[in-house]
Amino acid sequence: xxxxxxxxxxxxxxxxxxxxxxxxxxxxxxxxxxxxxxxxxxxxxxxxxxxxxxxxxxxxxxxxxxxxxxxxxxxxxxxxxxxxxxxxxxxxxxxxxxxxxxxxxxxxxxxxxxxxxxxxxxxxxxxxxxxxxxx
Amino acid sequence: xxxxxxxxxxxxxxxxxxxxxxxxxxxxxxxxxxxxxxxxxxxxxxxxxxxxxxxxxxxxxxxxxxxxxxxxxxxxxxxxxxxxxxxxxxxxxxxxxxxxxxxxxxxxxxxxxxxxxxxxxxxxxxxxxxxxxxxxxxxxxxxx
Numbered sequence: 001x002x003x004x005x006x007x008x009x010x011x012x013x014x015x016x017x018x019x020x021x022x023x024x025x026x027x028x029x030x031x032x033x034x035x036x037x038x039x040x041x042x043x044x045x046x047x048x049x050x051x052x053x054x055x056x057x058x059x060x061x062x063x064x065x066x067x068x069x070x071x072x073x074x075x076x077x078x079x080x081x082x083x084x085x086x087x088x089x090x091x092x093x094x095x096x097x098x099x100x101x102x103x104x105x106x107x108x109x110x111x112x113x114x115x116x117x118x119x120x121x122x123x124x125x126x127x128x129x130x131x132x133x134x135x
Numbered sequence: 136x137x138x139x140x141x142x143x144x145x146x147x148x149x150x151x152x153x154x155x156x157x158x159x160x161x162x163x164x165x166x167x168x169x170x171x172x173x174x175x176x177x178x179x180x181x182x183x184x185x186x187x188x189x190x191x192x193x194x195x196x197x198x199x200x201x202x203x204x205x206x207x208x209x210x211x212x213x214x215x216x217x218x219x220x221x222x223x224x225x226x227x228x229x230x231x232x233x234x235x236x237x238x239x240x241x242x243x244x245x246x247x248x249x250x251x252x253x254x255x256x257x258x259x260x261x262x263x264x265x266x267x268x269x270x271x272x273x274x275x276x277x278x279x
Contacts, residue, residue: 010175031229031230031231032227032229032230033217033225033227033228033229033230034225034226034227035217035219035223035224035225035226036223036224036225036226037220037222037223038222038223041226044217044230046192046193046230046231046257047192047257048190048191048192048256048257048258049190049256049257049258050256050257051256073188073258073260074179075179075186075262077181078179078180078181078184078185078186079179079180079181080177080178080179081178081179081180081185081242082176082177082178083177083178084175084176084177085175085176085177085190087177111192111193111194111196111254111256111257112190112192112193112256112257112258113192113193113257
């Protein structure tokens, strides 16, 4: 019934089967935009509270995992009066296809938004394929 | 008008409360509150100062409009959607964009001159000190 409203609340990430998390911190799934451009794919992930030192990007086999760590800021001497969102780490994993050039992946963080540029490998850029009639 | 019923059960029984409770229960089931206001805020406070934090990644900090009037704090801002050129297409588009406006009532009057706002790593943090005139004064009792 609430589907007409865009889902803007934070979603907790599901723990993968058989894997435990050792940090006592909640983990959320960041919202991402994936934009495919002519020569590359740009992935932007909303991770407020994360800067370039606290984000961890790993590429293992075909899976790209982004993990952002957030240190909660508690103002000194004040008590929490209203809490509408939780603070925690961010994690999301993507499976990359062959068309990404792994050596030239580029990442930057600005204002809590992680921007990953995944250049397409030369071979994957669109090629016209000639169709020949079968004799 | 329904009068609250004193005494019969030894405590005040308010029929309106029962009705309100039923209404809340049903409306929570039928339409869970996905229409919560955006952006979500956390408010910290003690007797002298309050801090409001909200997570708004990707906005332009110069374009945020924060105003304080009496006990009320209003924060307004906007975020541009990503632009696409030719040959570009979105596979996923989950980011929020557009303008937001949030009004929060503080428990006490705020000193407008001392309000500070910091935007760091996508989190906007606003510090609101209590107005001097509003602070309670201790009154000592002199015993005769």
